[in-house]
Amino acid sequence: MSNYKHILLAVDFSEHSKEVVLKAKELADYYQAELSLIHVVDSVPLVDIGYETAMPFDYDLNEIFMNSAKAKLQELARDLELSFKESWLELGSPKTEIVRIATENAVDLIVVGSHGRHGLGLLLGSTANAVLHHAPCDVLAVRLKDD
Numbered sequence: 001m002s003n004y005k006h007i008l009l010a011v012d013f014s015e016h017s018k019e020v021v022l023k024a025k026e027l028a029d030y031y032q033a034e035l036s037l038i039h040v041v042d043s044v045p046l047v048d049i050g051y052e053t054a055m056p057f058d059y060d061l062n063e064i065f066m067n068s069a070k071a072k073l074q075e076l077a078r079d080l081e082l083s084f085k086e087s088w089l090e091l092g093s094p095k096t097e098i099v100r101i102a103t104e105n106a107v108d109l110i111v112v113g114s115h116g117r118h119g120l121g122l123l124l125g126s127t128a129n130a131v132l133h134h135a136p137c138d139v140l141a142v143r144l145k146d147d
């Protein structure tokens with residue numbers, strides 16, 4: 001049986017993310033594994049070829065979202081009694097960043113929700129699906145149901 005040593009919890013702060021957090025915490029306790037967190041802020045393009053400049057250049061939405069995400073991640077780390085050093089806050093594509101951080105940090109289990117902010121319509125959300133396909137390690141998709 002696998003004995004996981006480093007579990008990476010990918011959290012999107014969606015309505016159902018608490019269930020994913022609880023499952024990751026349970027697994028980390030069971031395996032006595034290190035638990036790390038990751039949240040990725042989807043980068044907002046300031047310029048779109050179709051619309052030319054979409055935002056005034058002094059208005060940095062990425063920075064606003066990063067600051068707000070940092071506060072949420074710090075709060076979650078505190079709730080889980082983790083040091084904030086064990087958290088990654090990245091800017092870019094969630095699927096790419098989750099796989100990159102897992103690869104670079106000897107993660108042996110990634111925990112994601114089956115769905116996140118993109119609705120419960122599909123069997124598996126697009127981030128969960130991409131992580132499952134590209135991860136260097138096991139992936140647990142916590143089945144989230146609409147209730």
Ligand code: AMP
Pocket residue numbers: 010011012017020038039040041042094111112113114115116117118119124125126127128129
């Ligand atoms: P999705 O496939 O986008 O519906 O999301 C499925 C799961 O992927 C979520 O429950 C999270 O565990 C993870 N996830 C999605 N977006 C992010 C994000 N921006 N940062 C970290 N994890 C994410």
